[in-house]
Amino acid sequence: MATFRIAVIGGDGIGPEVIDETVRVLEKAARHDQASFDWNHLPWSSTRFKQTGEMVPDNGWDVLARHDAILFGAVGLPDVPDQIPVHSLLLPMRRKFDQYVNLRPAYLFDGVTSPLANKAPGSIDMLVYRENTEGEYAPVGGRMYQGTDAEIAIQSNVFTRRGCERILRAAFEAARKRTRRKLTSITKSNAQAFGMVLWDECYNKVRAEFPDVQSSSLLVDAAAMDFVRKPEAFDVVVASNLFGDILTDLSAMVAGTVGLASSANINPERKFPSMFEPVHGSAPDIAGKGIANPLAAILSGVLMLRHLGLEKSAQATQNAVVEVLKARAPRTPDLGGKDGTKDMSEAVLALV
Numbered sequence: 249m250a251t252f253r254i255a256v257i258g259g260d261g262i263g264p265e266v267i268d269e270t271v272r273v274l275e276k277a278a279r280h281d282q283a284s285f286d287w288n289h290l291p292w293s294s295t296r297f298k299q300t301g302e303m304v305p306d307n308g309w310d311v312l313a314r315h316d317a318i319l320f321g322a323v324g325l326p327d328v329p330d331q332i333p334v335h336s337l338l339l340p341m342r343r344k345f346d347q348y349v350n351l352r353p354a355y356l357f358d359g360v361t362s363p364l365a366n367k368a369p370g371s372i373d374m375l376v377y378r379e380n381t382e383g384e385y386a387p388v389g390g391r392m393y394q395g396t397d398a399e400i401a402i403q404s405n406v407f408t409r410r411g412c413e414r415i416l417r418a419a420f421e422a423a424r425k426r427t428r429r430k431l432t433s434i435t436k437s438n439a440q441a442f443g444m445v446l447w448d449e450c451y452n453k454v455r456a457e458f459p460d461v462q463s464s465s466l467l468v469d470a471a472a473m474d475f476v477r478k479p480e481a482f483d484v485v486v487a488s489n490l491f492g493d494i495l496t497d498l499s500a501m502v503a504g505t506v507g508l509a510s511s512a513n514i515n516p517e518r519k520f521p522s523m524f525e526p527v528h529g530s531a532p533d534i535a536g537k538g539i540a541n542p543l544a545a546i547l548s549g550v551l552m553l554r555h556l557g558l559e560k561s562a563q564a565t566q567n568a569v570v571e572v573l574k575a576r577a578p579r580t581p582d583l584g585g586k587d588g589t590k591d592m593s594e595a596v597l598a599l600v
Contacts, residue, residue, distance in 0.1 A: 249282050249283060249284055250281075250282070250283045250284070251283070251284045251285065251286055252283065252284075252285050252286070252316040252317065252556055253285075253286045253288065253314070253315045253316050254285050254286065254287055254288065254315060254316060254317050254318070254319055254552075255288050255290055255311070255312050255315040255317070255318045255319070255521070256271065256287050256288060256289045256290065256318075256319050257290050257292050257293075257318065257319070257320045257321065257337075258289070258293070258321040259292070259293045259294075259320065259321040259322045259323040259324075259333075259530065260293045260294045260295065260321075260322060260323050260324055260325050260333070260530040260532070260535075261322055261324065261325070261529070261530025261531050261532045261535040262321070262322065262528075262530060262531045262534060262535050262540035263293075263320075263321020263322035263323070263530055264321055265321075265535070265536075265538070265540050265542070265589055266321060266526060266540055266541075266542040266544070266545035266546075266589065267319060267320075267321040267545055269542040269545070269546070269589060269590065269592075269593035270319065270542060270545040270546050270548070270549045270593075271285075271287060271319070272593060272597065273546050273549065273565060273568075273593060273596055273597055273600060274319075274546075274549045274552075274553065274561075274565070276597060276600050277549075277553065277558075277561040277562075277564050277565045277600045278553075278558060278561050279561075280558075280560040280561040280563075280564045281558040281559070281560045281561045283556075283558055283561065288315065290308075290311070292304055292305075292308065292337060293323060293333075294323055294324060294325040294328040294332070294333050295325070297328060297332060297333070297336070298325075298327075298328065302336070303323075303332070303333055303336035303337045304336060304337055304340075309340075309341075309344055312341070312345070312521060313345070313520060313521065315521045316521060316556060317521050317522055317523070317524065317552050317555065317556060318341075318521050318522070318523035318524065319523075319524055319525075319548075319549065319552060320523050320524065320525035321525065321526070321530075321545065322525070322526070322528070322529050322530035322531070323337055323338065323530060324529060324530040324532070325530065325532060326532055335387065339385060339387070341513075341523060342380050342381055342513055342523075343381050344520075345515055345520035345521060345522075345523070346381065346515050346517075346519065346520055347380055347381070347513035347514055347515050347520070347522055347523060348379065348380050348381045348411065348414060348415060348514075348515070348516075349377060349380060349415060349418050349512075349513070349514040349515075349516055350377070350378035350379070350380035350489075350492065350511060350512070350513050350514075351375065351376070351377060351378075351511060351512040351514060351551065352375075352376045352378060352492070352496040352499070352500075352509065352510070352511045352527065353374070353375050353376075353510060353547075354372060354373075354374050354375075354376065354479075354496070354499035354500055354502070354503045354509070355370070355372065355373050355374075355503060355508075356368075356369055356370060356371055356372035356373070356502075356503045356504060357369060357503075357504070357508065357569075357570060357573045357574070358370070358570070358573065358574045359573040359574040359575065359576045360503070360504035360505070360508070360573055360583065361504060361584070362502055362503060362504055363501065363502065363504075364476065364479070364502055367479075367480070367502075371479075371480045372479045372480055372499075372502060372503045373480075373483070374479065374482040374483060374484070374485055374499060375422060375426070375483070375484045375485070376484075376485045376486075376487065376492055376495065376496050376499060377415055377418055377419035377422065377484065377485065377486040377487070377492070378415075378486075378487055378488075378489060378491075378492025378493060378496065379411060379412070379415040379486075379487070379488050379489050379492065380415075380489060380513055381411065381489075382406045382407065382408060382411045382489065383405055383406065383407060383411070383443070383488040383489035383490060384403075384405045384488060384489050384490035384491075385489045385490065385493075386404065386405065386406035388403075388404040388406055389401070389402040389403040389404050390402055405440070405443045406443075407442075407443035407444075407446050407447060407488070409446065409450060412446060412447050412450035412451075413450045413453065413454055415486060416433065416450055416451055416454040416455075416486055417454050417457070418516060419431060419484050419485075419486035420454055420455070420457070420458040420461055420463070420484075420486075421458075422484050423458070423461045423463075423483065423484040424458060424460060424461055426483060426484065428462075428483040429460060429461050429462060429483075430461070430462045430463070430482075430483035430484065431455075431458075431461050431462070431463040431464075431483065431484045431485070431486065432463070432464055432465070432466050432471070432482055432483075432484070432485050432486070433447075433448075433451045433463065433464070433465045433466070433486050433487075434465075434466060434467075434468050434471050434485060434486065434487035434488070434491045434492070434495065435447055435448055435451075435465050435466070435467060435468065436467055436468050436469075436491070438467065443488075444488075447488065448465060451463075451465060468487070468491045468494075468495070471485075471487075471491075471495060472494075472495065472498060475495060475498045475499055475502060476498070476502060479499065479502050479503075496509070496511075496527065497509075497527070500527060504583070505541065505582045505583060506527060506528045506544070506582070507528060507540070507541030507543060507544055507580065507582040507583065508541070508543050508544055508547065508573075509526065509527035509528060509544050510524075510526060510527070510544050510545075510547035510548040510550070510551055511524070511525055511526070511527050511548060511551070512524050512548065512551040512552070512555065513525070514555065522552075522555055524548040524549065524551050524552040524555075525545075525548055526544035526545040526547075526548050527544060528540075528541075528544055538588045538589050538590065539580055539581050539587075539588050539589060540580065540589050541580040541582050541583065541589070541592060542589050542592050542593050543569055543572075543573075543592060543596075546565065546569060546593070546596060547566075547569060549565065550562045550565050550566050550569075553565065564600055565596070565600055567599070568596045568597075568598075568599035568600045569596055571599050572592065572595045572596055572599065575595075577595075578591040578592055578595055579592075580592055
């Protein structure tokens with residue numbers, strides 16, 4: 249029996265609540281592949297930062313590197329500035345482990361209602377590939393003359409040919425495997441004449457390698473409009489760090505709820521562990537109430553199972569989620585119901 253060592257970081261807010269339920273589901277699902285997990289729960293969070301002044305211990309990155317994958321909940325508390333957990337844990341992890349592919353599916357499940365009128369189940373089915381290690385989130389810049397009228401803040405975008413080409417190539421390879429074989433590259437080169445022009449040049453170079461994929465380029469403002477106006481037009485979408493981050497929150501909502509939005513932060517070369525997390529964040533307003541939807545975390549677990557080669561386990565879990573949503577019961581508040589976190593996970597467990 250194969251055993252996989254998984255680092256578990258519940259984090260803050262609803263993070264531990266949904267991750268604990270995901271661990272229970274994945275533990276049972278792994279039997280389909282005669283596999284097991286060695287879970288290593290790490291108490292890294294904003295709470296730890298308030299107690300110790302650090303999110304990650306000195307040897308933290310070495311600890312994580314010894315795992316096959318990382319299952320992550322969320323970080324962030326109202327009394328801790330947002331940039332501290334993000335720049336102390338999330339963004340450094342993505343860069344240190346070269347998790348340059350951020351994969352975010354958006355699918356309208358049967359039993360889930362889109363806020364857009366007359367959208368049938370399955371009509372929204374897109375896969376967004378977000379560049380995850382550079383672009384607009386690169387830690388390049390600084391501030392001068394803080395607190396004075398002359399204060400200056402400089403935030404520099406960083407685009408490299410290597411970084412652009414490898415995320416574009418990953419997205420094209422994914423599009424080639426899908427039924428529609430369609431890809432949309434998101435740009436803003438009409439206004440950002442350096443980084444985004446390089447992005448477009450890389451897109452034109454890589455697209456020539458995939459003549460069997462129907463591809464086009466779309467300005468980010470037009471893409472935001474079309475994500476709402478005609479989301480069914482999109483198949484695989486590839487975007488920079490910031491554009492991908494913003495657009496995927498929108499794609500999650502047009503597909504019904506951010507409570508179903510899963511993601512994977514992948515190092516395709518498998519030199520480092522990849523990390524899997526729900527998109528929804530720590531949601532401190534509902535933390536501790538037991539009403540958070542665990543399905544985004546469970547679906548992130550499905551992405552982890554597939555990454556580890558546990559396809560039978562992944563499919564069994566995916567099928568269970570599909571059936572629970574189709575039955576329209578139980579339902580957490582984000583889906584219009586009054587049931588709780590454990591109600592949803594128990595329903596999935598019963599079908600896995």
